[in-house]
Amino acid sequence: MSANSDPASAPTAADEAGGRAFGIDVSSVLTPTSPVHLSDTVTERLRRTIVEGRFSPGDRLREEQLAEALDVSRGPIRDALRELEREGLVVRRRNRGAIVASLSREDVEEVYSLRAAIEPLVCEWAARRASERDWAEMQAVIERYSDLAATANPHEAADADLRFHDVIYRAAGHRRVQRLWQDLRPQVYIFLLARKYVGTHEFRDVMISKHSAILAAIEARDPERARQTAVDHVEASYTRVIADYDDVPLPV
Numbered sequence: 001m002s003a004n005s006d007p008a009s010a011p012t013a014a015d016e017a018g019g020r021a022f023g024i025d026v027s028s029v030l031t032p033t034s035p036v037h038l039s040d041t042v043t044e045r046l047r048r049t050i051v052e053g054r055f056s057p058g059d060r061l062r063e064e065q066l067a068e069a070l071d072v073s074r075g076p077i078r079d080a081l082r083e084l085e086r087e088g089l090v091v092r093r094r095n096r097g098a099i100v101a102s103l104s105r106e107d108v109e110e111v112y113s114l115r116a117a118i119e120p121l122v123c124e125w126a127a128r129r130a131s132e133r134d135w136a137e138m139q140a141v142i143e144r145y146s147d148l149a150a151t152a153n154p155h156e157a158a159d160a161d162l163r164f165h166d167v168i169y170r171a172a173g174h175r176r177v178q179r180l181w182q183d184l185r186p187q188v189y190i191f192l193l194a195r196k197y198v199g200t201h202e203f204r205d206v207m208i209s210k211h212s213a214i215l216a217a218i219e220a221r222d223p224e225r226a227r228q229t230a231v232d233h234v235e236a237s238y239t240r241v242i243a244d245y246d247d248v249p250l251p252v
Contacts, residue, residue: 039079042070046080050089050100051189052155057102061090087186103190105245111187112238116231118177119165123214123230124223125172134171138164138215145211148204157203158192164211168218191241210236 046066049055061081067074081098084090091101126134141164148157162185169181192198210233217226 038072039076039083042072042076043080043083045070046084047087047089047186050084051186051193053193055100057100059100060096061098061100063097087183089186089190103187105242107187108191108238108242108245111184111191112234112241114180114184115188116234116238118180119234120227120230122169122172122174122177122181123218123226125174126168127218127221127223127226129173130168130171130218134167135215135219137167138171138211138218141167142208142211142215145204145208154193154198157198157207158189161192161207162189164207168214171218206236 046061055061063074063077063081066077070077081090085092085098088103088107089101090098092098141160145160148160165181166185169178172178210229214226214229214233217229
């Protein structure tokens with residue numbers, strides 16, 4: 001042992017045998033985490049209920065009623081409402097508590113301006129990073145579109161649309177942008193349901209043609225073509241969504 005060594009700081013055999021690290025018995029201060037967090041489960045169930053339209057915009061979300069319906073305490077409900085507020089699906093009003101958000105034309109403008117900024121980037125990254133397995137998964141999603149009936153359930157059609165984008169975001173490997181997508185996704189889902197033609201034969205054909213063009217650019221490993229194809233797709237999507245919003249236009 002050198003003269004500068006501190007015997008007291010060196011781990012002893014007893015420390016190592018007992019699982020101690022730097023003098024702390026980790027097992028005594030940490031307990032195993034649950035594989036499924038209750039608040040996450042509650043959040044997902046409330047999110048799904050909102051996006052499926054079972055709650056209407058402006059409906060009040062009473063903590064005690066939600067807790068009773070889901071058979072949980074009010075703690076996980078509060079956590080879920082905070083997360084849904086962050087996602088833009090819930091808002092809090094003084095003296096009213098949490099209510100289901102009403103997504104306006106301005107919300108459409110904000111969400112699609114973000115999509116226009118990040119989706120071309122994601123497709124560009126995917127053109128560089130996506131694997132053959134990612135390509136196959138995208139193709140499988142496109143092929144499932146053909147199984148949709150001419151008047152498919154709008155929720156099924158919207159799910160099919162967003163699953164394709166889920167694969168691209170994951171394949172791009174851009175973690176920060178993927179987190180942005182997770183925030184935007186629930187609102188994009190609601191906007192899709194606002195389209196009058198979602199679930200029609202036209203919607204299915206548009207999904208197949210637009211997404212096939214994106215996949216072709218990604219498979220060709222052509223980042224610039226992938227970027228431009230994404231720009232065209234988001235612009236077309238925005239045009240169709242905004243046409244179904246009949247509230248007062250935004251000031252110029």
